[in-house]
Amino acid sequence: MTRALALISGGLDSTLAAKLIMEQGIEVIGICFKSYFFGPTNAIRMAKQINLPLEVIDFSEEHFNMTKDPKHGHGKNMNPCIDCHAMMMRYAGELLDKYKADFMITGEVLNQRPMSQNKASLNIVKKESGFADKILRPLCAKVLPPTEMELNGLVDREKLLDISGRSRKIQMELAEKWGIVDYPSPAGGCKLTEPNFAIRLRDLVKYIDKPSERDIQILRIGRHFRLGGKSKIISTRTAEEALEIKKYLNSLDTAFLIKEFAGSMVVIIGEATKEDITFAAKVAARYSKGKDEKSLKVIYGNYGSNYNKSIEVEPATEEELKEFIIG
Template identity: 65%
Template sequence: MTKALAMVSGGLDSILAAKLIKEQGIEVIGICFRSYFFSEESAKKMTKQIDIPLVVVDFSNEHLDMVKNPKHGRGKNMNPCIDCHAMMMNYAGKLLEEYNADFIITGEVLNQRPMSQNRQALNIVKKESGFANKILRPLCAKNLDPTEMELNGLVDREKLLDISGRSRKAQMELAEKWGITEYPSPAGGCRLTEPNYALRLKDLLDYKDEVEEDELSLLRYGRHFRTKDNNKIIVARTKDEGDMIKNHIDGSYYSFHTSDFSGALVLLESEGTEEDRKLAARISGRYSKGKDEKIVKVKFGKYGNKFSSEIEVEPISDDELQEYIVSVK
């Protein structure tokens, strides 16, 4: 029996491509990738809707190395889509023999994304993958040259589609036809496409060659500030967010809190310089009930230990705060 490996991102297009091939009586196995920037959770839900098994591949470290220096550049934010797709296809290609599969399916649609899914980009991805003759794009196949799988009769080209462009009408009609009712928005899933996360990631990589998973996770929470001495200050916006942040920090962080007023969790990434500590204290004053006071007392010390020091500072103004914030303006 003919068998295909379907690259399943967790979005609608990839699951429709898998379903389209399954409808031809071909056995389909979903392949999903886990990295520091996306997970398999949505893919699990999508594959259940069309009843195919899912294999999860963790390529976090290799993917991070590629994100730092992508051969073909990035999209609008920190998303190196061409290199990412090629890397995924290379992994999938190496799995063909293990699963005794004949080819790879992707949900790419010609010209849906102007930078990463134009004809030239699709061809680069095929070439860079190392498995160019094993890649089938069922949703837009009729807009592309016939593949080996179509020419040798493994796949009926007449039952493939010619979707092109950014409209989602054809995909939504297919989803309704096949009873696929729950699917994420096209922009969802990859944190590298999120402007704030991407900007924080760029900031982190500008200052560190080697980063830990917890540092990457912390980029998702709170407000982030960069001191003039290149230290990081993180402020939780809510108690729940503070609890999430605490899951990703250790005793190397310093915690700041106003002595006489309630306030937000404020963390300095390390002991830092005297100026770093003063800035963190001033930010602590700003995010406390004492933000309108001329002077506030701020206690601080290593996170998880008793506060060992106290300083008097003027809460930082909102205008001055903008000089340090790592965020989309």
């Protein structure tokens, strides 16, 4: 029996591509990738809607290393879409033998994304993957040259589609036809496409050669400030963010509180200098209910231990915040 591996991103297009091939009586196994910048949650949800078995592949470290200096450059933000797609296809191609699969499929649509899904980019991805003759793009196959799978009869080309461009009318009609009702927006879930996250990531790799997973995950949380050294000051914006950041803190981090007033949780990640401590205290004062006081007493200490130190500061001014904020 013919078998294919489907790269499932968690979006509608990749799910439809898999379903389209399943409709030809071909067995399909879903492959989803997990990295520091995107996870499998949407892919798992989408796969269930079409009864697609799904394998999750964690390639976080290699993906991050590629992200720092991609061969084909970044997109608008920190997203190396061409290199990322090629890497995914290389991984999937290397799994063909393991799953006894004949080829792999993706949900890419010609010209849907002007930079990463034009004809030249699609061809680069095929070439860079190392498995060019094993890649089928079912949603736009009929506006591309026939693949080996179509020519040798593994796949019926007449049952593939000719979608091109940014309109999603056909995809939405197919989703309704196949009962796929719970799908995310086309924007996707990759953090690298988000402008503020990208700014923070560029800052991180500028100061730290080999960031840890923790360093990367906390980029999602709060307001970030840096005075120029390796340590960084983070101020949470909500109670939910305060709970979230606590998952990543350790006893080497420094935490700050205003004893008399409620406010933001402020922490220094990394070894704190005297200047870092003073500014972090000023940030804590600024984002507390005592922000209009002339000066405030801020207590601080290593996270998880007693806050046995204190400093008296004026709340940070807007000019100071703007000078040191990241993103």
